[in-house]
Amino acid sequence: MNIRFYMTPGSCSTGIHILLEELELVFEVYLVDLMKGDSRTPEYLAMNSKGTIPTLVTNEGEVLTDFLSIAWWLGRSHGKSRLMLADLTSELTALEMMNYAVNVVHGLGYTRVFTPENYLPRGGDPEPVIAQGKQLVTSGLKWLSRRLGSNEYVLGEFSIADGALFYVEFWADRIGLPLPDACAAHYQRMLQRPAVRRVLMEEGYGSLYR
Ligand SMILES: N[C@@H](CCC(=O)N[C@@H](CS)C(=O)NCC(=O)O)C(=O)O
Numbered sequence: 001m002n003i004r005f006y007m008t009p010g011s012c013s014t015g016i017h018i019l020l021e022e023l024e025l026v027f028e029v030y031l032v033d034l035m036k037g038d039s040r041t042p043e044y045l046a047m048n049s050k051g052t053i054p055t056l057v058t059n060e061g062e063v064l065t066d067f068l069s070i071a072w073w074l075g076r077s078h079g080k081s082r083l084m085l086a087d088l089t090s091e092l093t094a095l096e097m098m099n100y101a102v103n104v105v106h107g108l109g110y111t112r113v114f115t116p117e118n119y120l121p122r123g124g125d126p127e128p129v130i131a132q133g134k135q136l137v138t139s140g141l142k143w144l145s146r147r148l149g150s151n152e153y154v155l156g157e158f159s160i161a162d163g164a165l166f167y168v169e170f171w172a173d174r175i176g177l178p179l180p181d182a183c184a185a186h187y188q189r190m191l192q193r194p195a196v197r198r199v200l201m202e203e204g205y206g207s208l209y210r
Pocket of ligand 1 (some may be wrong): 011012013034051052053054063066067068102107194
């Protein structure tokens with residue numbers, strides 16, 4: 001059975017899409033249109049009761065429904081790949097950075113910028129929530145940048161953790177928030193990678209990053 005990957009172009013699933021391409025895996029892509037409600041259909045919810053993307057169904061039929069589990073599975077089940085370093089310290093750093101990017105910068109910050117209505121009573125003013133979201137993203141990216149320091153990639157070499165860092169940098173670029181120095185350099189480095197370029201092209205952002 002092929003790996004099945006449920007994704008939405010330009011969303012957090014872009015980070016996983018990059019890892020799949022970097023690993024040169026064969027996988028089937030299923031496009032989920034969040035605006036149209038594709039992630040709320042009974043069929044989708046039967047597979048992922050959270051109604052979120054990314055979802056990845058492994059070649060053994062196991063259903064993985066969050067960024068960290070999918071990234072970890074990719075690093076582990078292709079353990080001889082270069083996407084996960086073997087020692088415990090590297091694994092802990094990868095977990096720390098991915099968790100911070102996905103659950104703090106995205107989960108607390110970007111959700112306020114992209115879906116302020118989820119934080120407001122009906123008809124409430126979205127602007128203060130969006131401003132708070134931007135502040136959380138800015139301070140979160142500063143933390144990630146300091147933690148990255150002079151490393152070219154999160155663990156020195158490219159690893160599963162760079163997929164998560166990339167998508168929170170990509171979104172900052174999309175909404176015009178400046179990236180702190182180390183993140184800006186990491187983002188540019190990522191944009192030079194053939195797999196990243198392929199993914200952006202496939203997801204409809206090719207013309208932006210030629
Ligand atoms: N913590 C989740 C975040 C996933 C997530 O929030 N995805 C967003 C798109 S970037 C989503 O599916 N939103 C639709 C919804 O929550 O209804 C994970 O690790 O996968």
